[in-house]
Amino acid sequence: xxxxxxxxxxxxxxxxxxxxxxxxxxxxxxxxxxxxxxxxxxxxxxxxxxxxxxxxxxxxxxxxxxxxxxxxxxxxxxxxxxxxxxxxxxxxxxxxxxxxxxxxxxxxxxxxxxxxxxxxxxxxxxxxxxxxxxxxxxxxxxxxxxxxxxxxxxxxxxxxxxxxxxxxxxxxxxxxxxxxxxxxxxxxxxxxxxxxxxxxxxxxxxxxxxxxxxxxxxxxxxxx
Amino acid sequence: xxxxxxxxxxxxxxxxxxxxxxxxxxxxxxxxxxxxxxxxxxxxxxxxxxxxxxxxxxxxxxxxxxxxxxxxxxxxxxxxxxxxxxxxxxxxxxxxxxxxxxxxxxxxxxxxxxxxxxxxxxxxxxxxxxxxxxxxxxxxxxxxxxxxxxxxxxxxxxxxxxxxxxxxxxxxxxxxxxxxxxxxxxxxxxxxxxxxxxxxxxxxxxxxxxxxxxxxxxxxxxxxxxxxxxxxxxxxxxxxxxxxxxxxxxxxxxxxxxxxxxxxxxxxxxxxxxxxxxxxxxxxxxxxxxxxxxxxxxxxxxxxxxxxxxxxxxxxxxxxxxxxxxxxxxxxxxxxxxxxxxxxxxxxxxxxxxxxxxxxxxxxxxxxxxxxxxxxxxxxxxxxxxxxxxxxxxxxxxxxxxxxxxxxxxxxxxxxxxxxxxxxxxxxxxxxxxxxxxxxxxxxxxxxxxxxxxxxxxxxxxxxxxxxxxxxxxxxxxxxxxxxxxxxxxxxxxxxxxxxxxxxxxxxxxxxxxxxxxxxxxxxxxxxxxxxxxxxxxxxxxxxxxxxxxxxxxxxxxxxxxxxxxxxxxxxxxxxxxxxxxxxxxxxxxxxxxxxxxxxxxxxxxxxxxxxxxxxx
Numbered sequence: 001x002x003x004x005x006x007x008x009x010x011x012x013x014x015x016x017x018x019x020x021x022x023x024x025x026x027x028x029x030x031x032x033x034x035x036x037x038x039x040x041x042x043x044x045x046x047x048x049x050x051x052x053x054x055x056x057x058x059x060x061x062x063x064x065x066x067x068x069x070x071x072x073x074x075x076x077x078x079x080x081x082x083x084x085x086x087x088x089x090x091x092x093x094x095x096x097x098x099x100x101x102x103x104x105x106x107x108x109x110x111x112x113x114x115x116x117x118x119x120x121x122x123x124x125x126x127x128x129x130x131x132x133x134x135x136x137x138x139x140x141x142x143x144x145x146x147x148x149x150x151x152x153x154x155x156x157x158x159x160x161x162x163x164x165x166x167x168x169x170x171x172x173x174x175x176x177x178x179x180x181x182x183x184x185x186x187x188x189x190x191x192x193x194x195x196x197x198x199x200x201x202x203x204x205x206x207x208x209x210x211x212x213x214x215x216x217x218x219x220x221x222x223x224x
Numbered sequence: 225x226x227x228x229x230x231x232x233x234x235x236x237x238x239x240x241x242x243x244x245x246x247x248x249x250x251x252x253x254x255x256x257x258x259x260x261x262x263x264x265x266x267x268x269x270x271x272x273x274x275x276x277x278x279x280x281x282x283x284x285x286x287x288x289x290x291x292x293x294x295x296x297x298x299x300x301x302x303x304x305x306x307x308x309x310x311x312x313x314x315x316x317x318x319x320x321x322x323x324x325x326x327x328x329x330x331x332x333x334x335x336x337x338x339x340x341x342x343x344x345x346x347x348x349x350x351x352x353x354x355x356x357x358x359x360x361x362x363x364x365x366x367x368x369x370x371x372x373x374x375x376x377x378x379x380x381x382x383x384x385x386x387x388x389x390x391x392x393x394x395x396x397x398x399x400x401x402x403x404x405x406x407x408x409x410x411x412x413x414x415x416x417x418x419x420x421x422x423x424x425x426x427x428x429x430x431x432x433x434x435x436x437x438x439x440x441x442x443x444x445x446x447x448x449x450x451x452x453x454x455x456x457x458x459x460x461x462x463x464x465x466x467x468x469x470x471x472x473x474x475x476x477x478x479x480x481x482x483x484x485x486x487x488x489x490x491x492x493x494x495x496x497x498x499x500x501x502x503x504x505x506x507x508x509x510x511x512x513x514x515x516x517x518x519x520x521x522x523x524x525x526x527x528x529x530x531x532x533x534x535x536x537x538x539x540x541x542x543x544x545x546x547x548x549x550x551x552x553x554x555x556x557x558x559x560x561x562x563x564x565x566x567x568x569x570x571x572x573x574x575x576x577x578x579x580x581x582x583x584x585x586x587x588x589x590x591x592x593x594x595x596x597x598x599x600x601x602x603x604x605x606x607x608x609x610x611x612x613x614x615x616x617x618x619x620x621x622x623x624x625x626x627x628x629x630x631x632x633x634x635x636x637x638x639x640x641x642x643x644x645x646x647x648x649x650x651x652x653x654x655x656x657x658x659x660x661x662x663x664x665x666x667x668x669x670x671x672x673x674x675x676x677x678x679x680x681x682x683x684x685x686x687x688x689x690x691x692x693x694x695x696x697x698x699x700x701x702x703x704x705x706x707x708x709x710x711x712x713x714x715x716x717x718x719x720x721x722x723x724x725x726x727x728x729x730x731x732x733x734x735x736x737x738x739x740x741x742x743x744x745x746x747x748x749x750x751x752x753x754x755x756x757x758x759x760x761x762x763x764x765x766x767x768x769x770x771x772x773x774x775x776x777x778x779x780x781x782x783x784x785x786x787x788x789x790x791x792x793x794x795x796x797x798x799x800x801x802x803x804x805x806x807x808x809x810x811x812x813x814x815x816x817x818x819x820x821x822x823x824x825x826x827x828x829x830x831x832x833x834x835x836x837x838x839x840x841x
Contacts, residue, residue: 016416016752017412017413018411018412018413018414018418019411019412021412023335023336023408023409023412023413026335026407026408026411026412027335027336027404027405027407027408030403030404030407030408030438031404033438033439034400034403034404034438034439034441034442035442037438037439037440037442037443038442038443038445038446040443041442041443041445041446041447041477042446045446045450045461045473045477048470048473049469049470049473052468052469053467053468054467054468055467152453152457152458152459153457153458153459153460155460155467156460156467156468156469158459159453159459159460159461160461163449163450163453163459181829
């Protein structure tokens with residue numbers, strides 16, 4: 001069985017594994033399973049408390065302060081968040097291309113298109129930039145919400161919204177750091193097809209964070 | 225003493241090679257040594273948590289006593305529960321996960337040796353973080369379950385709850401890291417032929433427990449994050465005064481973690497006993513596949529019974545019925561296990577060693593705890609029993625009678641494998657009988673004081689309510705525990721020095737861990753075994769015997785055998801230390817957060833960018 005192991009990580013020698021997979025690949029799946037429960041807890045709390053805020057601002061409805069008469073518009077800016085969602089979705093595409101570029105590093109590149117597709121640094125950069133752009137959108141969103149009067153302490157919506165999307169943002173941040181680390185390795189010694197696993201597990205994490213955003217975007221932003 | 229000591233050379237107390245001294249323990253990544261670190265640390269916390277229990281029992285020994293203040297009493301019962309659950313039973317299970325799982329599946333180490341060291345150091349530092357405050361009378365005081373809104377800043381303004389929230393958050397990291405590690409190890413590092421249905425039952429239960437840890441702890445993490453945010457940032461998750469939040473959210477989240485946690489605490493002991501009973505009955509475990517399936521069923525149902533802790537909050541008849549039924553259902557797979565252990569013993573060649581006595585006592589005592597559990601699975605009955613000493617009696621029969629008795633069975637059974645020498649059986653049996661008597665004398669009368677209406681967690685009580693005698697009995701029983709533990713500790717250290725040399729398989733057991741020398745060499749298996757059966761030493765084919773013959777004799781160094789051993793490294797310790805410093809910055813000063821985070825990130829990168837082991841030549 002060990003003969004069929006395609007060793008994709010840095011150590012040169014073989015370790016026998018039951019599945020023929022590198023243990024890091026098994027572990028990342030276990031980690032993703034665990035992270036699902038983390039986000040399930042956050043999302044459930046958001047949904048349980050949905051519509052229970054006593055005061056505004058509210059996500060989808062206007063709210064008038066009964067004491068001051070001040071009117072708060074519905075706070076979610078769906079067009080802007082759709083744009084940031086699109087950017088994050090594109091980042092998953094770039095991540096796929098980055099992984100393919102590393103896996104096919106040693107294949108001969110004949111055309112300009114093949115050279116571009118085979119440029120791992122380019123696609124890692126694109127992924128990291130897309131992730132950072134998403135974080136920029138989130139920073140803009142959080143800042144503008146605070147200016148409009150929604151803080152984490154203001155009401156149940158504020159508490160649950162900032163905690164849920166903040167946790168997601170923290171995961172994107174960790175993902176960007178991971179990508180930057182891979183880039184540093186690529187610049188220092190060049191990622192080769194032997195390093196596919198390193199990129200593969202970061203890609204699994206990245207796609208997972210992306211999928212979680214799709215759930216959040218649907219449940220928090222799209223469904224009224 | 226029914227042991228057959230095989231005259232093999234002593235390998236000495238230390239492992240082979242250059243691994244001696246304090247530095248080697250700080251930098252070790254060997255799963256066996258990490259297991260031993262867990263053992264000493266958890267036994268230390270066991271004594272500490274036991275002393276807290278003794279103070280509680282002394283305070284309750286007679287009506288209207290004031291040995292400790294009411295404020296300190298709250299800290300005592302909170303820390304007793306927190307300590308015993310997170311710092312004693314879970315880590316004592318981790319002792320065996322660490323020491324045994326790689327040996328039982330025929331692996332040279334866990335999947336991620338440095339992550340394993342990290343888990344231990346996080347546990348140690350997190351344990352100290354949550355324990356030390358009691359010396360300054362600022363220990364957590366809201367119960368181990370920390371119900372909202374009592375934990376809100378408005379009702380608990382002191383540092384007590386902060387230590388609890390942050391401490392549990394730290395300990396959760398340790399459990400999760402270990403969970404990923406062991407899950408991966410069991411899935412991916414089994415020796416050729418070690419199919420899932422050939423795995424020893426302890427490894428199976430360990431496997432199920434890791435799945436439960438990986439799925440249950442994130443829920444606790446989030447539940448605690450909400451408490452943390454409520455306390456530090458003024459959010460509204462559990463705070464009823466403002467904004468229409470529901471404090472019951474905490475109870476739901478906490479018990480979605482908390483009930484699986486009960487099985488996380490007890491299944492490892494079930495696994496140990498499933499190793500112990502067959503060996504001293506000289507029979508393979510009865511109904512192995514059913515034992516596996518019932519373990520899985522317990523885990524699945526364990527996620528669907530959480531609200532039986534909440535019957536008293538008034539969830540309505542539909543929810544009460546549903547959770548009452550699922551709770552009754554979970555008794556079926558548990559009962560199956562009990563019957564299978566009994567059937568394993570039936571007509572076996574029984575040897576009543578200390579390990580076996582502890583093992584059988586688990587079967588008996590857990591049954592009592594299980595049956596009282598079925599009693600309060602019925603919501604109307606539960607309304608009479610909840611928050612009384614009846615519940616205290618119930619879960620001590622489950623967690624002491626179940627988990628701790630099983631863990632002691634494991635310690636006596638595996639001590640020779642860990643240290644190469646046998647524990648003294650005569651002292652062991654004194655320890656067993658004292659502990660058995662103490663356990664029953666302490667906890668059985670609590671059924672009665674509870675039925676007579678004595679509430680849990682009360683600081684003292686008036687005479688003349690029919691509780692005096694039962695409390696006096698409980699306190700008398702509790703005072704026997706330290707005597708029992710003195711016998712255990714004396715036996716433990718005496719046997720370490722002068723116990724009989726164990727040999728590779730002193731009990732005539734059948735599983736892989738008994739095919740290698742005691743204590744095992746650092747590489748465990750000179751030759752990765754070929755496995756053809758559940759008990760290679762009992763019923764294996766030629767391939768098993770050949771592996772066993774090689775592995776039992778090898779006393780060469782890893783270098784001589786050409787086996788690559790991971791480097792020792794201090795980096796996991798520093799990552800753990802940095803993380804705990806970072807968390808403690810929430811309590812003291814923000815500068816610590818930066819210092820801790822910097823230490824953690826720097827050490828983490830240094831760890832990840834350095835090779836695990838030498839290049840193979």
